[in-house]
Amino acid sequence: MFDLVPGYVGGKEFVHCLLPPLESLATVEETIVRDKAVESLRAIAQEHSPEDLEAHFVPLLKRLAGGDWFTSRTSACGLFSASYPRVSAPVKAELRTMFRNLCQDDTPMVRRAASGKLGEFAKAVEVEYLKSDLVPMFVNLAQDEQVSNDSVRLLAVEACVSIAEILEKEDVEQLVMPTLRACADDKSWRVRYMVADKFTELQAAVGPDITKTDLIPAFQSLLKDCEAEVRAAAAHKIKNFCLALDPSIQESTIMNNLLPCIKELVTDGNQHVKSALASVIMGLSPILGKQNTIEHLLPLFLTQLKDEYPEVRLNIISNLDCVNEVIGIQQLSQSLLPAIVELAEDTKWRVRLAIIEYMPLLAGQLGVEFFDEKLNSLCMTWLIDHVYAIREAATNNLKKLVEKFGAEWAQQTVIPKVIAMSRDQNYLHRMTCLFCINVLSQSCGAEVTERLLLPTVLSMAGDGVANVRFNVAKTLQQIAMVLPSDTTQAQVKPTIDKLNTDSDFDVRYYASEAAMVC
Template identity: 80%
Template sequence: MSTAESTGDESLYPIAVLIDELRNEDVQLRLNSVKKLSTIALALGVERTRNELIPFLTETIYDEDEVLLALAEQLGNFTKLVGGPEFVYCLLPALESLAQVEETVVRDKAVESLRTISHQHSTADLESHFVPLVKRLASGDWFTSRTSSCGLFAVCYPRCNDKLKAELRVNFRNLCQDDTPMVRRAAASKLGEFAKAVGSEHLKSEVIPMFVELAGDEQDSVRLLAVEACVSIASLLPQADTEALVMPTLKHCAEDQSWRVRYMVADHFTELQAAVGPEITTVDLVPAFQSLLKDCEAEVRAAAAQKVKDFCQNLAPATRETQIVTNILPCVTELVSDANQHVKSALAGVIMGLSPILGKNNTVEHLLPLFLTQLKDECPEVRLNIISNVDCVNEVIGIQQLSQSLLPAIVELAEDTKWRVRLAIINYMPLLAGQLGVEFFDEKLNQLCMTWLVDHVFAIREAATLNLKKLVEKFGAEWAQNGVIPKVVAMARDQNYLHRMTCLFCINVLSEACGPEMTVKLMLPTVLGMAGDRVANVRFNVAKTLQRMGPILDSSVAQTQVKPVLDKLNTDTDFDVKFYASEALAGEAF
């Protein structure tokens, strides 16, 4: 493709530059040019794009990975630029080359683009151009081409004639039996979608044997991917066939010697449960789930523990309660005192969800002791996971039965030596307040919230201030007037200037929540009194607080009470105090 031709017309000169940059030694220039390929193609027109640009790109496919990645992505959106679906096949040679390169990311992007343009082929073009490409890749010398081919079978199979379908099934079976583990891995990862494409006609005779073979592969990295395919295959088969053809292999996977395979079974357990139906679940999956909950590897137990709630939810309603109490709860009870904190934490995140499933009596009898054990767990994350899901249990049994044991755990977390733990419990306080009610909160937790305001970590004091605002929004301004504002105002006389500043921060948020009347009556006098504080940081925060209050104050109050104080601060010896006072005076209220 000659540059001279492109520069014949002056309007094409920038295009000529882009084309030259495709050959440039500088990788960044080549990358920029590849990203603008659609511009080049539009300028050249569909015919020259097909006859010159695409062949040129195909010939120069050997480049840096980032350039090839950009090229693979661009070609997936090139259908219109080569003349529409009628000519889309001319993009295949370039993408075929890209699907064989060594870098995985480039190959994956090329396969993604091939999958996109496969739908734009007519049936005739698909059979004469796309399917031969899939076969070439599937029988390539290098494993890279064979792995790429695995992702293309499902997109072309449904539209092929019977003869080609038979050939594609043979090709895919060969890939499942390939000598290279990477190829078998790729085949296993795509077996599920290929099974859906093949449909029921050849599922039992051809796809199931492939699945059984991959699930028994010598490499655990292949076997664990076969578990994913099991979900798709089971959902396509009648129940009797699932029981006979799939379940023996699945049960074997659940007891596999490799923990990674067992982990994959645990991770996909609820999907498998939905695919096989309630009857097979009761007979086969409940025992398998029990063994996964008791697995010797913590990662497997944690994955299974995360599925406890969903698994129990999806059991057959008629026998659900009996199954849970008889088979699942004994395993859950063991996990509550598991040696691994990740297992306990995973369980704590879902165990409260069993309460609505089992109802009030079973919750009190069986679950409440487990909740209380976890509330006393040495791991803060376990305790937090329980507290954050208290609302599930509250709906079933009411908060009073929980509160006696809940409170010690909250107090312990609130005083934890790690400030992040204290921060987390502060964030849950509005949720708990809503569940416990104002009387219980005032009696047990109000003082705790005030204590956080004088914590030695600023992040805790800041979060405690916001917490107060949320509590006032929940319980109302009258509650704030009686229980919070007097304590906040008292902090203005604290010896520690940081606590006096926290008082101002609290007033900032409380004035928004309580409204102008209460602000002027109860909080404004305190702020004005602090304008003479001996610490400059406090004085300039007084100016900032008055600036925030300005919009909600009556104009007479602003002029007669607030403005004189700001005028005085504006003549302060400290530069920062003067700056913030002048900022406040510039506001509309003054």
């Protein structure tokens, strides 16, 4: 409805004409409609002059805030910050009183709405009134005990960040911290979860001194929380929390206060907790330095790299570059690479599959030389695995590696081994050769495909196994899109025509499919 302002209501001086229908929509039962109406009202409030705000918008706000139905009162909560900064002092006092009444409303849904908007209203109110009027509201909301609904207290945690950002350090300690300490120990896990989720924002808002005295112990408590959701939320914040610590206490805090908690989380019974930790734990290496990383963190990385859950392993592998920068590739290879190789050769094919999927990421972090020395042969071995899903994944892995390291690398390292597979006695391996040529042709381009790959495919057109021959037809159809047209006509088309007369029905079918393209 805000779009109607420029051309349909005669300009900003008539914008108040839009208020009645929006007021009606802000009272309906459907939450989505109310929220959209409030969104439009907030936008339209900016188009009002200060005089029109007091003449038209504030009366609307009063009617909503005093409405009989809770729906209108919840909508009112979102409009205070939009109107407060540009009205006169007496009206501001009236708005603060109205907001206080909503914070003390008998209906939990209204208090929840007020709690959710308290933070943004705090940014609009003058500091003196923030301390005298809004902080008591915040304290009451954070201690809300009515029914079993904890959503009022939960939303008060968000307001805590906004209020702490505005107040001076002494006021934060006196007015905010008692409530924040209570929220961190709240009987509801959802409130504790919110504290954990907002922890780095709270850390930035309260400053280094309060962080040292209050937040470090609170963070330890959250990392040891009895609820897995809380531990996971806190674990996600470990890296950023440590980075934001005062440099003078950074290392000692991690080693003495947080590392014991981290060691417990590495073997936590919940996979989401372990996954959250694995996504950030590598980031501690640059903070702790080489010696501490080798002595204290590497054993934890090894444990997580062998975790039963693939996501935990992925999160460790995807952040290896952080550790590589600190301890160097040699130390990394001696410590972690054996564990990666062990997983790559695991008897469970799903474990092998997981490592294959991480290999391009790992290759990019380790570099081409190290990869060729330590992992290249492993990638080629997967191509002849007895499980089809592994061979298929290994084929796609080759494509990603070529895209990462380039066509020149492929010619020297990969293509000779793929071509050799075309002469393998096992027809499944010969078929894998064709699958590899399909993907390599897309990555290596026309010149390499015509010179090295096409002759191999053509030589397999007379294979004794029908499955191989019809895959030759499918491969020719694929690589014809890469090859020059004259090559297609001179070399590809005659082979397809020959396959079209094959004794096997499937070979003839796929050859006819290819003939329509070539």
